């Protein structure tokens with residue numbers, strides 16, 4: 001079992017966990033994830049490793065309370081154990097000297113962008129971050145990204161911090177004035193799709209970190225199947241990073257919504273009041 005050594009609330013319903021996991025911390029590379037279980041009869045949830053400290057033997061996960069398992073996980077605290085953890089899983093993000101790279105992070109997807117921004121910066125790239133959230137309290141990791149990026153541009157849907165608008169509004173303006181060699185997107189599916197359409201006219205290589213439903217994380221169950229360039233790929237093995245210009249985002253969105261009603265019922269059964277308070281209402285997502 002893996003012990004939680006630090007927790008911090010980053011935003012409403014979003015909690016950071018630093019967890020003792022020396023083997024995972026030693027092997028982890030940017031873009032990889034773990035699959036955790038927090039209850040014996042619970043589902044397995046994939047979580048991107050936001051940071052790994054091989055000296056301390058810890059990894060950092062950022063969890064948004066969405067369904068029953070993530071709500072249960074966010075109720076854990078320092079000293080509690082994660083029941084089981086498999087990882088690091090997935091193909092690491094491609095890290096090379098590309099030149100100028102823009103990482104686009106939407107909401108909790110910013111925690112996915114962060115480790116890749118660090119790795120790309122260490123590889124000698126000029127990394128710019130465009131991050132967005134519904135409102136200022138929901139914005140993640142602005143300070144951390146500022147420490148590793150040449151520039152961080154912030155957008156909020158309500159204008160409470162940074163630009164009043166979507167990350168794609170800022171990205172579109174940026175691409176008009178700057179030469180960009182690569183773009184990476186992580187966030188809601190509609191956002192990643194919009195990023196792909198924003199960069200397509202410029203023919204800029206664009207990578208999306210996909211977030212399909214996962215079960216085993218080993219390529220056996222087919223739960224994470226995505227369509228890329230008309231070919232079925234497994235996000236847990238072949239991804240989660242894929243060429244955003246080739247991803248069928250409409251299919252991904254449909255598959256991700258398959259269990260929404262079941263999830264809502266599980267959350268309500270778990271703890272009617274607490275679940276409603278903590279969890280994010282995805283139906284309200286723009």
Ligand code: NAD
Nearest residue numbers: 106107108132133134166167186187188190191194209211
């Ligand atoms: P959110 O819905 O609040 O959106 C965050 C930001 O994304 C917005 O502020 C906006 O700037 C941008 N955005 C949203 N819709 C857009 C659109 N149609 N066009 C352009 N930009 C748009 O995000 P949230 O509630 O924090 O995130 C929840 C979503 O992120 C869930 O769907 C979750 O599955 C997903 N997620 C993705 C990853 C990943 O690896 N890609 C990881 C964790 C979570």
Ligand code: FES
Nearest residue numbers: 215217219222236
């Ligand atoms: Fe089962 Fe990828 S999660 S095949």
